[in-house]
Amino acid sequence: MRSAHTVEQVRAAEADLMARLPEGTLMQRAATGLAVAISNFLGSTYGARVVLLIGSGDNGGDALYAGARLARRGAQVTAILLSDKAHQAGAEALHAAGGRLISPSDVEGLIQGADVVVDGIVGIGGRPGLRPDALAVVRLAERFGVPIVAVDTPSGVDVDTGETPEPHVNAALTVTFGTHKICHFIDPAATACGPVHLIDIGLDLPPAEVESLQTSDIRRLYPVPHGESDKYSRGVLGLMVGSTQYPGAAVIATSGALGGPVGMVRYVGPDAVAEAVRAAHPEIVAGNGRVQAWAVGSGLGDELDIPRIRELLDAEEPVVLDADGLKALDDSGDHVDVLATPHAGELARLLDVDRATVEAERLKHARLAAERYDVTVLLKGSTTVIASPDGQVRVNTNATPWLATAGAGDVLAGLCGSLLASGLTPLDAGSVGAYLHAAAANLASSAGPITAMSVAAALPEATRYLLGG
Ligand SMILES: NC(=O)C1=CN([C@@H]2O[C@H](COP(=O)(O)OP(=O)(O)OC[C@H]3O[C@@H](n4cnc5c(N)ncnc54)[C@H](O)[C@@H]3O)[C@@H](O)[C@H]2O)[C@@H](O)CC1
Numbered sequence: 263m264r265s266a267h268t269v270e271q272v273r274a275a276e277a278d279l280m281a282r283l284p285e286g287t288l289m290q291r292a293a294t295g296l297a298v299a300i301s302n303f304l305g306s307t308y309g310a311r312v313v314l315l316i317g318s319g320d321n322g323g324d325a326l327y328a329g330a331r332l333a334r335r336g337a338q339v340t341a342i343l344l345s346d347k348a349h350q351a352g353a354e355a356l357h358a359a360g361g362r363l364i365s366p367s368d369v370e371g372l373i374q375g376a377d378v379v380v381d382g383i384v385g386i387g388g389r390p391g392l393r394p395d396a397l398a399v400v401r402l403a404e405r406f407g408v409p410i411v412a413v414d415t416p417s418g419v420d421v422d423t424g425e426t427p428e429p430h431v432n433a434a435l436t437v438t439f440g441t442h443k444i445c446h447f448i449d450p451a452a453t454a455c456g457p458v459h460l461i462d463i464g465l466d467l468p469p470a471e472v473e474s475l476q477t478s479d480i481r482r483l484y485p486v487p488h489g490e491s492d493k494y495s496r497g498v499l500g501l502m503v504g505s506t507q508y509p510g511a512a513v514i515a516t517s518g519a520l521g522g523p524v525g526m527v528r529y530v531g532p533d534a535v536a537e538a539v540r541a542a543h544p545e546i547v548a549g550n551g552r553v554q555a556w557a558v559g560s561g562l563g564d565e566l567d568i569p570r571i572r573e574l575l576d577a578e579e580p581v582v583l584d585a586d587g588l589k590a591l592d593d594s595g596d597h598v599d600v601l602a603t604p605h606a607g608e609l610a611r612l613l614d615v616d617r618a619t620v621e622a623e624r625l626k627h628a629r630l631a632a633e634r635y636d637v638t639v640l641l642k643g644s645t646t647v648i649a650s651p652d653g654q655v656r657v658n659t660n661a662t663p664w665l666a667t668a669g670a671g672d673v674l675a676g677l678c679g680s681l682l683a684s685g686l687t688p689l690d691a692g693s694v695g696a697y698l699h700a701a702a703a704n705l706a707s708s709a710g711p712i713t714a715m716s717v718a719a720a721l722p723e724a725t726r727y728l729l730g731g
Pocket residue numbers: 276280288289290292293317318319320321322324383384385386387388389390391392393413414415418439463
């Protein structure tokens with residue numbers, strides 16, 4: 263599991279460790295890792311032209327010490343001082359190593375000729391936005407296509423929320439220390455980070471508020487059948503999806519469900535749709551019967567039956583509630599067994615705000631809806647946020663933009679239903695489902711277009727690969 267801690271948690275852990283170590287040890291650990299990461303990014307350090315953007319705090323200190331290391335290995339390092347004060351010992355170290363320190367005037371030629379710009383403007387002490395001098399230099403780097411390596415966080419983003427209300431750095435690589443910060447996982451800031459490289463500086467951290475699954479977590483959580491398993495004990499999923507208006511949703515969601523761990527799928531819906539589902543998937547059983555979980559809502563269109571869905575929500579079995587089905591959600595009941603899977607527009611309707619607000623503040627709104635409706639909310643998007651009513655959050659960051667295609671949500675609903683039916687909690691089902699869905703999309707896509715059905719078809723192979731088969 264990758265963890266993202268809040269600034270407050272990081273500061274407390276740093277203070278604790280610093281009290282036990284000689285002064286400056288942590289910054290040296292950070293700067294050493296940063297210098298190695300920049301070297302690797304550059305490929306060759308000797309003769310490389312490195313420009314450091316230096317703010318007033320320790321983030322600039324990290325950049326200055328890393329710059330000194332690079333200068334000693336033959337790089338031409340220039341630090342642009344963007345504040346009246348800069349980390350003094352760091353500035354002295356850079357000077358002693360042969361680096362230059364300059365003011366931000368007349369730097370166009372310097373930036374144009376740089377191989378890399380290192381963003382040491384602000385880190386976890388930063389507020390959103392960039393001051394005019396910093397913004398001007400960052401814009402120059404963008405104009406000349408010079409890659410920016412961000413120290414700890416891309417300056418200007420909101421570190422604890424992943425929001426980007428003001429101008430900020432867009433990094434080609436972010437090198438962070440001790441633990442991930444929330445902005446590394448949650449869009450739009452996560453996109454501004456580029457790939458994130460974590461350097462261990464020995465912090466002892468409390469449990470994280472925000473986590474992101476890795477392959478080892480999929481192996482730990484996936485319900486792999488064993489010798490005693492039969493189709494019932496593996497779980498039976500009931501699907502109430504699709505309509506005569508949208509029969510394709512039923513076929514696609516069924517593909518997603520059958521690509522998951524469930525032992526059997528029952529389809530409940532109009533006869534004509536059941537026929538279409540059976541034609542595509544002869545394995546399914548049509549009609550009501552005992553199930554361990556439901557997936558409800560995708561493509562119901564005008565045939566949405568709110569009282570029937572509310573009956574399912576009130577029953578014992580856990581439910582994935584998708585698309586049109588979300589209209590049945592009310593904020594009065596106890597829905598802890600429900601995994602709601604809205605996109606930003608649907609979540610906006612649930613919270614009576616506009617879609618752009620949800621997209622700009624994804625973590626906040628996923629948490630708000632989880633709390634208000636007492637459900638686990640899986641907010642779909644480039645980074646998918648899964649928030650449970652008890653405050654735990656998981657984020658999926660491995661999706662390909664090609665996954666933004668019609669029917670992909672139906673696959674996810676079926677897959678998450680399959681995971682719920684085989685016994686996972688809504689938080690685990692949502693986070694494992696989002697991970698596998700993205701992994702299958704990556705496999706099917708190989709950087710090209712995909713269809714929802716090709717994503718569903720790639721689920722077994724992606725799962726086999728992740729489980730180590
Ligand atoms: N505390 C520690 O032990 C360690 C800290 N490290 C580094 O220290 C950083 C935190 O350092 P600081 O607490 O000094 O804070 P920063 O360097 O992030 O910010 C410095 C100051 O900049 C000002 N500021 C805030 N927003 C701004 C903005 N938008 N534009 C311009 N100036 C702004 C504030 O006065 C703030 O205190 C971390 O991100 C990390 O890079 C690392 O060296 C690892 C160890």
